[in-house]
Amino acid sequence: MDNFFKREDIKKTLAGAVVTVVQGDKRLLAKGYGFSDKKRREPVDPDKTLFRLASISKTFTATAVMQLAEENKIDLDSDIGMYLKAMTIPNRTGGPLTLKHLMTHSSGFDRTEADADEGDPQEVYPLETFIKDNIPTIVRKPGEAFRYDNYAFDLMGYIVQNVAGKPFENAVEDRIFKPLGMRNSYFALTPDIEKRLATPYDGEGKPLPQYATLPNNSPDGGLISTGSDMARFMIAELNNGQEGRTSILKKKSLQEMQRLGFSIHPDIPGVGYGFESSYPDLASGEYVIDKSGASSGFQSHFWLLPDRKTGLFIALNSVQNARTLQRELFRSFMDHYFPRSHQAESLEPAIRQSKEQLARLEGNYRDLRIPMWHYSISAEDGGIMVTDAYGVHRLTPLKELLFVDGEGRKAAFKENERGDIVYFSYNKADSWSEKLPEAKRFIDVPEDHPYAKFIEYVQQQGMLAKEDNQRFFPDQPITRAQFIGQLMALSGLPLSESPAAFRDSADSPYAAEIQTALEMGLVNGTKERRFEPDRFIARQEAAVIMSRALLLQFGSAGAAAQTAELMSGTDPWALAGVETVVARGYFGPEVARNENGKVDYRPKQPMLRQEAAAMFYHFP
Incomplete structure (x- = not known):
């Protein structure tokens, strides 16, 4: 481990880290690297330095649910309505929603995140209020599809609170922290705990202010702990719920939690109750379960190898290069201690399928969690071609x-009961993608139109619901209101209910979309509080x-600035945005390079509707 953290590629972006390794019933390593605060050069202490562990909280919440199930106080297979007091969750499917669905991220909710999950340390937002303020609707049959679900785990925490008869954080403390001797683990932030937290750093290595999770005892992401405390939890998970003489769960319950049974295909590891399988390609043929966490300035991950009774945990107080570091740590750990055997290297014998046999898989697939993330799939003899944001x-x-x-x-596909292809899962770990319905042809967009596939995509995504459904008018400029309307439809975000801030947009059919874009920081108005919705938008x-939308959706780490060789003509205020979309290829065949390799983006010309479709198709 020392050698790993001495590597130049690791040191150059590291702020601080704590690592623990356990095997059997023993802690083999608990060590800090780097600093909990770089300015004061305070070293990380595995026994004292507190880290936010974010979504690792979900494993603890699921554990509390399983404890109540062992006590016959809840039924994992019954509709959760009986545990919600007077609260009702709208359900358009008629199918029951159970705790098993919540624990496996298969609730079928239309919204799985709240508008905000972090706030000022002094902000008070109780769990019950949070749950009632953010009630989703069940729009997909529970148990049908996987979509990472933060609200589901907050809802489970609320159920634990109701059934246990005490605040969620107290229930977890009494049932998990105290029995395991986790004396430095918390779900609720206090001034004293805040002082002991490692300083968080952003993607550029700059310090961030401390914050509270929302709700304040967030069952989906509020856990604060140390490396040494997490060692105790891992030992219990690997030893049939027992750490020392204390047991927090029965063997049968743990086995049920750790079985990655909800999957799109039996040969692909799925999710368990608070567990996942993030890097199956690095598992060396071993059975590995894990859970990661990410919040502002903090990243964490722990892996368990139940058959080897081995656990590895890391927490970081910086998001700079954090995901790469975690993956590389796990790769190095497995290569060193559990290298892949020759027997484990062989894949199943491939089958041969023709283009005709694979044709039913063709189409566009939309991610269930981030609708703008999509796959385009085409068939050929012997395989399929998948196009996504990473390439082909x-x-x-x-x-x-x-x-x-x-x-x-x-990668795998899932059929419905009629044998139709409905879902696809490949290289995005937090949700499946649904197959979009066949696009309806516009009479002014022939099949061989150079922008046909882009226009087909925006139609399939439901981005043209407020427009003519017979013609697309591909060669016409798109207005500012239409552009924002299509972008908001692509995002899948709920629209603002606030009155229109722009005086000239109140009567626009896209008033709510424009107001939402304003509140999100995607658009600006004029000094006269005007938006000019009917003016054609310049490229x-x-x-x-679109560059702002990229940053908003994926943060600074996922939307790193890129440059491009442009011909002159772009205004200074727009240069960074144009460089971003050109570098990322957010355009259609209208963009060309000159003899010197510079791109003619035609920045001040009106954007045509077909060009906007190409931009949306290539995003993100």
Whole structure:
């Protein structure tokens, strides 16, 4: 481990880290690296330095649920309505929603996150109020599909609170922290705990202010702990719920939690109750379960190898290069202690399928959690081509509906009861994607139109609901209101209910979309509080809006600034935005390079509707 943290690629972005390793019933390592505060050069102490562990909280919340199930105080297979007091969750499916659905991120909710989950340390937002303020609607049959679900775990914490008869944080303290001797673990922030927290750092290595989670005892992401305390928890998880002489769960309950049974295909690890399988390609053929956490300035991850009774945990107080560091740590750990055997290297024999056999898989697939993330799939003899934000991938079949790419990453499809393809899962770990319905042809967009596939995509995404459904008018400029309306439809975000801030937008059919974009910081108005909704949007204006949307959706780490060789003509205020969209390829065949390799983006010309469709298709 010392050698790992001496590596130059690790040291150059590290603020501070704590690492623990356990095996059997023993803690083999608990060590800090770097600093809990770089300015004061305070070293990380595995026994004292507190880290936010974010979504690792979910494993503890699921544990509390399983404890209540062991006591016959709740039924994991019954509708949760009986545990919600007078609260009702709207359900359009008629199917019951159970605790098993909540624990496996298969609730079917239309919203799985709140508008805000972090706030000022002094802000008071009780769990019950949070749950009632953010009630979703069940729009997909529970148990049908996987979509990472923060609200589901907050809802489970609320159920634990109701059934246990005490605040959630007190229930976890009494049932998990105290029995395991986790004396430095908390779900509720206090001034004393705040002083002991490691300083968080952003993607550029700059310190961030401390904050509270919302709700204040957040069951989905509020856990604060140390490396040494997490060692105790891992030991209990690996020893049938027992740490020392204390037991927090029965063996049967732990086995049920750790079984990654909810999956799109039996040959692909799915999710358990508060557990996942983040890097199956690095598992060396071992059975590995894990859970990660990410919040502003903090990243964490722990892995368990139940068959080897081995656990590894890391927490970081910086998000700079954090995901890469975690993956590389796990890779190095597995390569060193559990290298892949020759027997584990062989894949199942591939089957041969023709283009005609694979044709039913073709189409556009929309991510359930981030609607703007999508896959385009086409069939060819012997495999399929998958296009996404990472590029183009060729996948070959291993079994019916199971595929593998050139790097060994598996993908799979799911059928419904009629045998229709409905879901796809590949290289995005936090949700499946749903197959979009066949696009309806516009009479002014022939099949061989150079922008046909882009226009088909925006139609499939439901982005044109407020427009003519017979013609698309591809060669016409798009207005500012139409552009924002389509972007908001693509985002899938709930629209603002506030009155229109722009005086000239109140009567626009896109008034709510424009107001939402304003509140999100995507658009600006004029000094006269006008938006000019009917003015044609310039290409450089559209580029700036899309670069802001990228930053908002994926943060500074996922939307790193990129440059491009541009021909002159872009205004200074728009230069960064135009460079971003050009570098990322958010355009169609209208963009070309001159003899010197510079891009002619035509920044001040009006954006045509077909060009906007191409931009939306390529985003993110």
